[in-house]
Amino acid sequence: SQQGEEDPQALSIQEGENATMNCSYKTSINNLQWYRQNSGRGLVHLILIRSNEREKHSGRLRVTLDTSKKSSSLLITASRAADTASYFCATDARTGANNLFFGTGTRLTVIP
């Protein structure tokens, strides 16, 4: 399977703290994406980082990518209760139709 893995599986923090989630994957990629899923809803795209980039920022999100270690991290700064959700990394297959393969997710709970 090309599926990645997120670590930790679950994370609970206080509002205002930073949250860091990690993703490891198995094959060479064109890019890596992070998605968010609120309970009972579909996934929403957060940020994309290309294989030739090492770091990318979007608002309170910071993503890093280390292709030599096949790993990525998502940092959410100054977390809010509304950030409570599951977060998934997704990598493309780099072949054919460039399908996305998703990790198992990190469940983030931000306590007000």
Add this chain to the structure above:
Amino acid sequence: NAGVTQTPKFQVLKTGQSMTLQCAQDMNHEYMSWYRQDPGMGLRLIHYSVGAGITDQGEVPNGYNVSRSTTEDFPLRLLSAAPSQTSVYFCASRRGGATFNSNQPQHFGDGTRLSIL
């Protein structure tokens, strides 16, 4: 724009029954896909399509059929439902077809929660 619309939102079936999960997008996206989401397994790709008239298998295609007669619609058919197909099913779409780089985000519907007894 409605984005990606999935119907029904919930469904209960008996083993052996067949049904079709509907997916429609209004963004003129070439690429569409179906995933199933199971606890602890993340999302797994069932089938995908890079354009009207073209479909292909993903990681877990057994027991499912798809067709893509129009750009907008990508229905998923369960031929003979089994308890192992109890899951949440998500349809997604993105710009670009077979030769388009995957640097486009996927847009997801809100899912169909399917229980098979």
